[in-house]
Amino acid sequence: MKRILVIGAKGMLGRDLVPVLQSSLSEAEVIGWDIEEIDIREEKDARSKIEGLKPEVVVNAAAYTDVDGCEKNRDEAFRVNAEGMKHVAAGSREVGAKVVYLSTDYVFDGKKGDPYLETDLPNPLSVYGQTKLKGEEYLRERVEDHLIIRTQWLYGRYGKNFVAAILRQAKEKPVLSIVDDQTGSPTYTVDLSRALAALL
DSSP states (O other): OEEEEOOTTTTHHHHHHHHHHHHHHHTTTEEOOTTTTTTTSSSSHHHHHHHHHSSSEEEEEEOOHHHHHHHHOHHHHIIIIIIHHHHHHHEEEEEEEEEEEEEEEGSOOSSSSSSOTSSOOOOOOOHHHHHHHHHHHHHHHHHHEEEEEESSSSEEEOOOHHHHHHHHHHHHHHOOOOSSOOOOOOHHHHHHHHHHHHHH
16 A cells, blocks of 8 residues: 655645545555654654655645745745755655655746746745745755645635635725735645645
């Protein structure tokens, strides 16, 4: 039976990803861990936990996603988004696991105008984007069998997100005030989870 480890199981995506994988991949054992079970910021902890579990697939959905918070807490953002991925990759390499990394469109500068392609060169402007790109680089250097999924505008039942904020404002205010200078692809966490299941 294939063993799949989802790191970041209590996050906005992870809370939908674990049950979707469990129902979609009934032949697999899907295990969801969060910071209580594995602290990816600590190399020894991350490596020993992954090496002890010996999963065939590791999905890293753990992240410091507060874009403004990353600007204020650069070191912590780097520890989670970049070094955390490095530690996950190192442990995964030791057991021969495939790694799926949930990254972000913030690795691009947003100036292209058209939708970005996988082949477009990254140029992150924010600390969040820089740390996620570094995580991608660490993964590429360490694990040959990997997938990097650059998500955008995630929303779901759990966690803070744009859709939830708009719904809350609509209930509280008679008139909504929304920025109109951004273009993106809102991505429902359940839809992304189903797509990930198909990739695995």
